[in-house]
Amino acid sequence: MKTHRIAVIPGDGIGTEVIDATLPILREAAGRFGFALELQSFDWSCDYYLRHGRMMPEDGIEQIRGFDAILLGAVGWPARVPDDVSLHGLLLPIRKSLDLYVNARHHKLLPGVLGPLRAEKFDILCIRENTEGEYSGAGGRVHRGTGDEVAVETSIFTRRGVERILRYGFEQARKRGGKLASVTKSNAQKHSMVFWDEVTEELAAEYSDVAVTRYHIDAMAARFIMHPESLDVVVASNLFGDILTDIGAAIQGGLGYAASANLNPISDVPSMFEPVHGSAPDIAGRGIANPIATIWSAALMLRHLGEEGAAAAVLQAIEKATAEIGSRLADNSAGTGEIRELILKTLPTP
Ligand code: NAD
């Protein structure tokens, strides 16, 4: 029997709740579809930080590098550990150290779910750059606390980084509707985004079967809301993609729906699967977090591991569940456990 080794990092707040709801579904899918899952949990989190002075052990990345995939809940508890410490101590180093340069995020309305828009038919795949750009971490502060204080945070766009994410966007567009939207801001950012546009043009010549359109980020933000049905594959820099994918989550009914895969398509490092949302301290501990984004991310993980049948079954069960209780999900009146049980109950067998 094939065994997949998964590093599970529940993290903080509702991260632990949505992972608790997802693991039984993964176990059930494995049992029914005839493969084994070795799930090893890592308690790296803000609690871990308060005990050990760091978010993960010094060799944390090396501990997870050998796994087949990583499943993560959410990281951050700003009342106890500053966000720039917790996120730069765990989530961001995983993305960067494993060079998971693609962050693929899916936005569509599931059956029965009431989104905030009139548009009901949209299916957007947002390809977000995940290792550089506005998140390069380059910069510093001087003259702290004085009137002369300076803070510098420099975006870094490399040809290698820009080309590989745009290429992945073109490849996905080729596999889907043949249409790519490239997100820019070259009217204001005259170095980095003009460069981004130039590389887009260079690749467009190579992918002549893909129709590429450039949109400025501000106009794209409006388009996500006004005409989401006009979009298919969207490729964006790290920060633009971060913001757009919270809008994407919002139009699909809320943060509890948006799933993501952090990938390196050209190496054998483990990919990481996680919901787009954070640890939601405002609702943590109340049993009302929507686990669908995480369960969907776990389905993406199963597909990535080659378990297509199990992945399709989990996705089907999610759709059946939302068709049944979707309208109640909007006001959080369906609890995390109820959604988990419904998905478990409707999980199809091979
Ligand atoms: P958030 O995504 O945690 O929450 C934003 C809003 O969406 C909140 O009102 C929350 O209740 C709601 N929400 C989020 N997920 C939900 C779910 N599954 N079901 C129902 N409602 C849900 O964003 P935030 O409040 O800006 O951040 C909280 C913490 O999480 C911070 O520490 C932040 O840095 C961190 N964060 C982590 C990740 C990650 O680990 N990938 C992502 C985003 C934010």
Ligand code: IPM
């Ligand atoms: C996300 C999150 C992270 C990001 C934060 C928590 C650093 O918002 O995964 O979208 O900006 O990438």
Ligand code: MN
């Ligand atoms: Mn985000």
